[in-house]
Amino acid sequence: MKQFFAELLRDKTGRVGLAGVLAVVVVAVFAPLIATHDPLEMSDFLRQAPGAGFLLGTDEFGRDVFSRLVYGARVSVYVGLVATGIGAIGGLALGLAAGYYGGVVDNVIMRLMDVLFAFPSILLALAIVAVLGPDLGNTIIAIGIVRIPVFTRTVRAEVLSVKAQEYITSVRSIGVKDGRVILRHVLPNVMAPFIVQTTLSLSSAILVEASLSFLGLGIQPPNPSWGSMLSESRRIMELAPWTAIAPTVAIILAILSFNLLGDGVRDILDPKLKNVE
């Protein structure tokens, strides 16, 4: 673990990514301390340009853009982590089962994944949110479900290659129970690509969340999220460009940081993937 972080810090990509991710997380966690205003409070200053009173100006309702941005980080980080968690755990379980048991189990799971995979991810998330109703929790569930197939495929492929190795055959041949074989022998070998996939998934989850809130699904007004801030700004962005630029920059920097961290982690844990997209 210690060595992992040392390597991550030695890598320029990983270092920048880690710094960016930490920054976003810190902002999210300490949002009440960092924000200069109440993000929901409508002041009398409408579409105020950035300046001393309002660091990044105000939006059409006179709300402080900077403070909304700060609270928006909470949504991104929260959705990113929880949705990836759902996708990762769901995919891990399904991938282990499909890869380890093979046969019918494998077929049923993988066909199901094919079905899920056949949807463009935003459309799928959209449909799920439409079914469950637009709110933060449902957005998270939708994004989580959308991520499941990726994890299932990664884990299954790894399980298959581990299973083909002789030591697993020999462990099974001496009568060790399935659950124990999976837990003690298969799982540890699957961990590296799994962690890589998890890190890389964080940025996708944040991206889908921003897209959904941009489309008006996801977290509901007046609560701030970067996607909905950008969407709302479109009505007034010629008069108040800062309302569009601020959330755009925040989204790009956050996703970039998570991507860089993902690349860094991949280079360390899965060197054979290096250079391969």
Next chain:
Amino acid sequence: MNTLLSVQGLSIGLATRGAKASIVDDASFEVGQGEVFGIVGESGCGKSVTAYAVAGLLASPPLSVESGSIMMGGVDLLSLPPSRMRSVRGKDIGMIFQEPMTALDPLYTIGEQIAESLEFHAKVGKREGIERAVAMLGKVGIPEPRRIAAEYPHRLSGGMLQRVVIAIAMINEPRLLIADEPTTALDVTIQAQILDLMNGLVRSNGMSMIMITHDLGVVAETCDRVAVFYGGHLVETAPVDRIFSDPLHPYTEGLRKSVASIGDRDGKLYAIPGSVPKAGSFGPGCRFQGRCARRMERCGREAPPVSIRPDGRSVRCWLYGEEA
């Protein structure tokens, strides 16, 4: 015998992080017209790198020629601009590689890949190129050459593919053929066939060949003269029969002894003690001193110079240094 290729004082360096390691140091040798010249040594001794330098195919960076000259037909190949060197490569110098299975582009047919070699050096139409490729496939002993010319590499065995690689190297009738461990990756039964084929083609066309190998058996079977490399130094050159009957350098002697002959039923296999030091980690003095049975005090202080013996052989060892 006329000299075709003359390599003088060739040094090749490897750029690693910040530092530069010497891979080949001050190597000189000549290859005569119609001569088969062997280069032997353990892996990492610099033998392949030397040959690639001759063909202008060093992976640069990190490898680069530091000094020396490579004269062929009165021209220093090292001084040629890349475009001129390209017209020498494939035309005057043909190359055969170690791994036939990966030496061909999987996406083109055998015929196309042979014809491509023609295309770069002469105005040859597509149809004529394929015709000549088919003829060449026949010459390298491939049955049904027309059918094989239309096949893709993945459908052929390693032995067949090596014949194809030979066809590619020979189709322009180069004056010099460089073969880099051409039989190492092949089955033992195929090895002899391929060596015979190469030998026959080279001899009948009056070509010269540089045969790079770690296998003294291959040397005995094909070569006229041999250069022995150790740790980036060319330690000895001699006619092939003398290498076996009367080796000068202690390393050559060790090599000869380590070849098991069918006669020694009783004895254990001989091995030179120790292992090759890593390139760039050589201290002062002779590079073989750590493993040498005849080490002298001087060997640790100064690197021995190359001395030319009265019979024309050269050796890099203090045992002979004074006499020269």
Next chain:
Amino acid sequence: MRTYILRRLALFIPVLFGISLAVFILLHMIPGDAVDLMMGIEGNPELRQQLLKQYGMDYPWYAQYWNWISGVLRGDFGVSMRTGLPVLPEIVSRFKVTLMLTVYSSVISWIIAIPLGVVAAVKRNTWVDGGARVFALIWVSVPNFALGTMLLLVLSLVFQYYPPLEYTPFFASPLGNLGSLIWPSLVLGAIMAGSVMRMTRSALLENLQQDYIRTVRAKGATERVVIGRHALKNSLLPIVTIIGMQVGSLLGGTVVTEQIFSLPGLGLYTLTGINQRDYPVVQGSILFFAFIFVIINLIVDVIYSWIDPRISYR
């Protein structure tokens, strides 16, 4: 080859069937149906019953599914509950917009990404390569709606230009069609370019280290031939793979882009359908999306076998 394609298509039938069922069940789980939405707050039970009957929604769900899917098999996707228009012709006409958008943006991305990837690989570890890589890294992190919004902002603020609100079909005026699609295509194309460029670079670098490249060089080939004829062709497999994936996700990504640029495409149609609980519209267009997705996968596989003689399908 033909039998292979037919077999693949046959294998897709259960997948498409599964999708249709999944979509159907999913939609019927939505709290509040289209009828509720139509009637607004004040409920009139009689009117409600009448409407339910009119849309065939008074049957149990499996009967409704059967009605729908048997219609689909006959090429009848039903009528929109909102507009009363048949769904399939609408899907087809809107898909043309989405398809043109996909084609334009794919072409734009290839024009940017492949040459850039080749240059980055050839000039490896120089400032050109470094610049291209940083560019690609940032680019893959930009969401298309953010880029689209910024583009509109710059166009209006700096150039006082507003993209046409009216969509011009290709056959009405090819140039007008390009005019109405150029900005959204630029956005999507630029976004795609990032990962295509990264893949081109890494695949090319990997192939340039292969043994067969040395053989080609030993024949006396120019770098142009080494790269163009051999290394790049061998790199096409992974590049085609990522392009296939991209085109697939592009179809989904058009939802957002069509929304920003108010294009009458299939994505926007689906989004509106979802918001209005217009079952036939949503079911139909998602099934159609899935079908297109499946076709793209098939095309990618066919291209594989076309490029690489080692891959043969029987």
